[in-house]
Amino acid sequence: MNTLRLLATIAVGAGLGLGGLVSIQTTPPSFRAPLAAAAADRMPLYYRDPSGAPAWSATPRKDDRGRDYLPVYDDDQAGPEPAKPKQQADSSRKILYYRNPMGLPDTSPTPKKDPMGMDYVPVYDGDEADDGVVKLSPGKIQRSGVKSTPVERRTLHVAVKAPGTVQLDERRISVIAMRTESFVQKVADVTTGTRVRAGQPLMEIYSSAIAAAAAEYLSTINSNIVGSNAAYGRGSRQRLTNLDVPEPVIAAMEKSHVAPVTVQWSAPRDGIVLERNAIEGMRANPGDVLFRIADISLVWALVDVAERDLGSIAVGQPVMIRARSFPGRTFAGAIAVIYPQVNKDTRTARVRIELANPDLALLPDMYVDAEIETAAPAPVLAVPADAVLDTGSRQAVLIDKGDGRYEPRAVKLGRHGAGYVEVRDGLSEGEAVVTSANFLIDAESNLKAALKSFAEAAEQQPANADHAGMGAHK
Incomplete structure (x- = not known):
């Protein structure tokens, strides 16, 4: 009996740790009589909440709604419950294997139960397509919030950002010397x-x-x-x-x-x-220089643009300058000169931007941040950045093929800008890509691939065992 009580204590602790992951149905009134008869023959280890909540009692008690707590016996059975209809296999279709009902990477060639007593789910021939398409039920699509958008051509606006300082226009400096x-x-x-x-x-x-x-x-x-x-x-x-x-x-x-x-x-x-x-x-x-006077009604912003962005900028492009001394204020200018030299240490090139300074707010050596607006010369095929699944070594999107079918497809990406990314290969204009809940569908696809590999391994094990037995017999 001490051993049974120890096991009961461990069971209670395990149930608390699971935090109510396992949903248990309440016992209807029609089964209370058999439950009482069973209680007369066996000594309950403890009593659990009738609604399945993680609550237990060492003695009989009632919940807030007046329902009796259910006894749990030494064989971990909570008393008789209503019989649940078992999932009937479709005899007209071929069963490939049985998968874990909780989605774990565990399969079986024959029907079985998991440690919680749940039946493994049959997987039929035709449910697992070889083209990698994932099929979701309408209910799962609605619960996951899956959204799709068509692939379109659009002009990408990419903002090149660079830090810099304000400098005097060397053409507007005068020196008085004798x-x-x-x-x-x-x-x-x-x-x-x-x-x-x-x-x-x-x-x-x-x-x-x-x-x-x-x-x-x-x-x-x-x-x-x-x-x-x-x-x-x-x-x-x-x-x-x-x-x-x-x-x-x-x-x-x-x-x-x-x-x-x-x-x-x-x-x-x-x-x-x-x-x-x-x-x-x-x-x-x-x-001898007696006075040096500078006109600062027009100043320069000398900014350092990264080498990778030099191909996106050109003389005459508009630039927005933000001075760190004036948060929320912008100064408009344009690129006047791109200096023909790259700093070998910082891998940046100096760019001169001419700025009007009518109120003389910009002073020499002020720190500024430049934002150069660039745009592709022609519209390109682009998708929302949220549609891309990027693992670092692999970029893919999910194609919405309709009827709850989604196909993962590898793509080659280009420039990013304004929440969109250019797709250089892998998509065609008009195809629909998933922009919301795509990570959940990708996880479903990976699980499907894992289950399939487990099933193939399970089918090969009996063949290997027979071959080994024949060798031992010889």
């Missing part, structure tokens, strides 16, 4: 980062060379014999131009006929002061 030895007399209230306008005063310069050239030029234009000195006068003016004297200063001299002591230098363009080296009283040698 061409002769000069002295900075005065500097305007302008600092690095200040926005300036074209013509805005920056500093006043005294240079002996500029003063001498200005006096020489004024002497020519003040002479009464202008005709004989015309060529000389043009040469004197050109000397001022060569010394980079601003044109407004020369025009003022011609109008006033007075040579200024100092020369005023102004901003040559609208922009931002990137560099200010001018200090009042300093001496500037020829070539």
